[in-house]
Amino acid sequence: MAPAIVVSKNTICAYEEDPILTATPAPTGIIYWYKDDKTTFIQNGLTLQADRTKGTEYWVSQEVNGCEGEKASKSYKINPEPANPIVTGAAVCEGSDVIPVLTTNLPQDKWYGDALATDFKGTGITYTPEVAAVGSQDVTYYVVRTLQGCNSDTIPVVLTVVPIPTFEISPKEHLKCQSDAGEELKAINLKPDYHTNPAVSGGKIEWFQKGIKRGEGDTFIADTAQFLPGSINNITARYSVYIGSKTCKSEEVLMHYDVRRTPRIPIVNALPVCLGEYTEASDIIEIPILSMSEVEWSSPLLHNGDKQFTRKITLNGQQLQDIGVGNIPIEIIAFDKDLTECKSILNDNIKVSPMPDSHILGREKVCEGTIEEFYSVEFGDAANHYKWEVTGSNVMYSKDNLSGATRYIDWGKSGVDTISLMVTSPDFCMSADTLIVYKAKYPIADFDWELPGAMNIAEFTNLTIQDSIIEQTIDGVLVMLEVPYSMSWDFGRSYNQIGREVQYDDRKDIIREEYMYGPHDVTLQVTNEHGCVNTITKNIFVDIKANIEMPNAFAPTNPAYSVRHFQPVAHGVTKCEIWVYDVWGNLVWYSNEVEEGIFVGKWDGTYNGELLKSDTYIWKMEATFADGKPWNGTVKPNGTETKYGSVVLLR
Structure with a gap:
């Protein structure tokens, strides 16, 4: 009997490999393979690799015990590969939310998001990509056609993303004076450049002024009549490119067209400069220039005619004195700080007049x-x-x-x-x-006097009263202004007519003057610094009283300082001499020291630097009082007077 045949795949696509046929023989059978004509032998064996070039139907038989049995056949079908889809891509402007449709030519075609056809998007003649999937780069989709289980090639479909066109305006900013003509503006750095880029079918530049389209083309001349002087006027332009039937527009590009007003003619102070007001060479005269714009000024008589960039016409006192009374020609130019050509000019004079004296x-x-x-x-x-x-x-x-x-x-x-x-x-x-x-106020002259120590020296104390000037400030505060004065003394001495002038700082000093016995008219004249004068005269009587006392003992080594010296007390003397002798008649101490009528000499008990021994020493005194009378000596118990006495030195 004929063997059974099994084919690995009954139907294949034209692009697939041919299948394998397998025969199942009797245990001792030998397999024979034949072409579709049943007679042309191909090979022996259990399997056969089909070859479509030899046909798609094959016959097989088996030989058992030397006898070949009946033949059986087996065939397979080859389906054709579908024709590739005919697709049409599209273009979209970057950032657009209106996405165009991609197309193919058969409704059974399938759409994928990747080349391996794993990201299935849908089936149909058209496909519209999602907005979120479209960025700034081209997006590629893929179409596959399937017929009788066979697929066509994977055909790409491109959604071309056209970048937003860009360009620049030259110049980006423009500065013009109010009277200037409009400047030509140019669109430059076009991307993509519709003049040279083959992917772009065309393009245009549109120009807008005050939001209204005023022109089209790569260049534009602004209509200055539409500008507002003294402000920044904006001009915008937009670039459009054509890709097929698609139009992509740029963002609007802004440029500033700054139109400056012609500066107003500056104003200067019309009042004259008073010549005598500025007497020092270093004095500075400043005349303000009133202008809302920047200014420069010059004069052939000032600063060597050089331009000065200040808002004040300045000259010093020396320049003014050199020029004298008359007119100073001046030229002032007001100009825009950013556009010096935008200016106005004033030619004027500064009058110099004499200054009236008001001192x-x-x-x-x-x-x-x-x-x-x-x-x-x-x-x-x-x-x-x-x-x-x-x-x-x-x-x-x-x-x-x-x-x-x-x-x-x-x-x-x-x-x-x-x-x-x-x-x-x-x-x-x-x-x-x-x-x-x-x-x-006038001073009230006054003084007091005394004879301290009953000497011939009179002491005068100033008691003058000079009221301060009292003034109340605008704040209600009382201010006292001291009024200094000077004093002129006439001490009333016919035998010594020398007076004394005393200044204010010394007014509190005690004045000491030497007098002879008798009456004297003392005059004090006080003159304050305002020239106000007041005088007072007082009669004083100088009654000179004298006194001499002699100590009888002293102790140089005693802790009490008051008893360490032998010091006679003599007041009101003009002359006083003392001699001290030891018991052998040797002179051991002498003094004639008198100061202001007082004997000031004192003995410490030494001789040639050596302290003498305890003993009795003899003294002798001669003195003359201030009234010219001599001292007669001390009174003894019997009523007589002597100029000798003794003193005991104790150790």
Whole structure:
């Protein structure tokens, strides 16, 4: 009997390998394979690799015990590979949310997101990608056609993403004066450049001014009549490119067209400069220039004619003195700080006029109650106008009513007042001055005197009263101004007419003067710094009293300092001499020291630096009192007087 045949795959696609046929013989059978004509032998064996070039039907038989049995057949089918889909891609502008449709030519075609056809997207003639899947790069999809279980090639379909076109405007910013013509603007750096890029079928540049389209093309001249002077005017442009039927537009590009107003003509102070107001070479005169714009100025008479970039016309006192009275020509240019060509010019003059004199001449320190105190201006001019004022309850007047440059004042009570004067010239040059006047009370001269120690030296103590000037400030605070004074002393001595001048800082010092016995008229004249004078005279009597006392013992080594010296007490003497002798008649100490009528000599008990022994020593004294009388000596118990005595030195 014929063997059974099994084929590995009954139907295959044209692009697949041919199947394998397998025969199942009897245990001792031999298999024979034949072509589809049943006679052409192919091979022996259990299996046969089909070969479509030899046909798709095969016959097989088996031989058992030398006899070949009947033949059986087996065939397989080859289905054709489907034709590849005919696809059409599309283009989309970057960032668009309207995604175009991709197409194929048969409804059974399948769409995939990858080349291995594992990311299935759908079936049909069309496919619309999701918006989220579209970025800035091209996106490729794949289409496969399946017929009778056989697939076509995987055909890519590209969704082309057209980048947003970009470009620049040259210049990016533009600065023009109000009167200038419009400037040509250019679109540059086009990407993609529709002039040269073959992928782009065309393009255009649109220009907008104040939001309205004003032109189209690679260049544009702005309509300056549409601009608002003094502000920044915006011009925008947009670039569109064509890719097939698709139009992609750029973002609008902005440029600033800054139109500056023509500066207003500057203004300068028309008042004249008063020549006499600036007397020092270092004085600076500044004349402001009023302008909202930047300015420069120059004058052939100033700064060597060089341009000055300040808002003040400046010159110093020396320049003004050199120029003198007259006119200073000046040229001022107002210009835009960013566009110097945008400017306006002023040609003017600065008038230099003489300055009227207003310096007040007169005394600043007066006594209260002074009348007809004269005040004036040194260089008066009848053409000038003079305005005088004085504070307080003082009387100011003119005696002739003709000259405005002089005034008299009757001053009132003590205090502080101010004279003020404003002078205006015919050219309206104005000057002013003030003079603060201090009115002091008269001093009350007084002094006291004494004869300390009953000597011929008189001591004088100043008791003068000089009231301060009391003034109340605008804040209500009382201010006391001390009034210094000087003193002139006449001590009333016909035998010594030398007086003494004492300044204010020494007013509290005690004055000591030597007198002879008898009466004297002492005069003190006090003059304060305001010139207010007061005098007082007092009679003093110099009654010189003298006294001499002699100690009888002393102890040089005693702890008590008061008993360590032998020191006679003698007051009111002009001359005093003391001699001390030991018991053998040797002179051991002598002194004639007198200061201001007082004997000041003292013996410490030594001789040639050696302390003498305890003993009795003899003294002798000669003295003359201030009244010229001699000292007669000490009174002894019997009533007689002696110039000798003894003193005991104790150790």
